[in-house]
Amino acid sequence: MIEIKSLHKSFGALKVLKGVDLQIPKGKTTAILGRSGTGKSVLLKHIIGLISPDRGKVWIDGVDITRLGDKDLNEIRKKFGMLFQEAALFDSMNVGENVAFPLREHTRLREENISSIVAHKLEQVGLPGQEGKMPAELSGGMKRRVGLARALALDPEIVLFDEPTTGLDPPMAEAIENLIIETQRRLGETFVVITHNITTAFHIAHKIAMLHEGRIVVEGSPRAFRRSSHPEVRAFMAREAEKEVQG
């Protein structure tokens, strides 16, 4: 389980997180919803220790990672996989090398075993046999699939997704959402998804938390979330309804 307590973070004079409290349940998908620029990515990067907070704690399975040194933090990070917003594939490596990267860095597996794991992971994300392609040759959706394969390479306990559907056309966004749902069901791991898209949140999440003005203002199941009277939630719901009418 991930537990965040009273997390504060400022960049210069800009206060981004003003006391975030959140519990992320094990083995479920939690979506953190909020407008662009509300600090969702900053919150996500705190969970994996890429950013240190000014104040507050982040517990991963009972360990406060805000107090850890580089070496211990790296041990904790091996529990994680992360899919970045634009996938952050290493552009000097091909698809196969990207997916193999964590395996080569953290395991002593033989090359033939690594190749078969890579092939299996790529098959799971719907890109079988694409090992030889370079990231520059891939579309946005394909990059994210490869990014997901890389994030899952070490069979992590927790997978973080930073805006997995942003910038994709609706069918591709839905395909990625379905892939996330299917993968979570198959593996039963803890997924944390950052999104500004309420449709995505409702589609994939067991729990939704809304980040607004540096705090979590509403959290609960999608059903409870729909019933919330918080003005920010209502504003998101109204926009979704508008889109449905237009659609």
Place this chain on the structure above:
Amino acid sequence: MVKLWKIINLVGEEVVGYVKEMGSMLLLLLDTIRWSIYPPFRLDLLFQQMEGVGVKSILVVVLTGAFAGMVLALQSFHATRQFGAETFVGVTVALSMTRELGPVLTSFMVTGRAGSAMAAEIGTMRVTEQIDALSAMAVNPIKYLIVPRVLASIVVVPILTIIADFVGIVGGYFVGVTLLGINAGAFVANMEKYVGLNDIYHGLIKAAVFGLILSVIGCYKGYSTTGGAEGVGKATTQSVVLATITILMANYLLTAAMF
């Protein structure tokens, strides 16, 4: 009065910014030293960088060294001819190349070719979150990206300097002896008499320091890049300008200390 305050304020901000940057660069250097001591030692990455920084710079260093040696011979021939000391052309070329031009020109060429590439590559990785991805995968980016580049530069710039020294002296010989007709025996004998091994060693120590400077600046500028593609462009330009100036300043200090 208000204008004066504004000027003082601006100058102060610039100075503080510069000091902060120097501090950050020093911290990065300390981190690099720390991570270069911790195992595992990544020889594969080191050799890869030695190829990128060294092998691929050989042609440009050979050309620079050859023409520098040739023009030195030409200029010193015209100067020494006036008092009949043409046979000292070889000494002039060899001393200038080994003590100054070899290490300085080589490190300039490597800065332009490899130092700028370090800033651009690492800067692009920074703005596209590839560096965060490395950290997220429990791989320390300083150990993975910066340590091999810095170590490779410290090893490779002196080797390239030896090549530049040699080619420069050969170029000087070609112009002095073959084209201008200086006596070959006297040309070489004077060179042997007046150029000591210390001249070469000191030049190589300089080259190693310049390798450290150009790689740390290139990596730092890339690592601290912000602001997308424009930021990468700025970082690359700044790395070349700053490394070139710092190398010249360090050259003076090292010369004053060693010779």
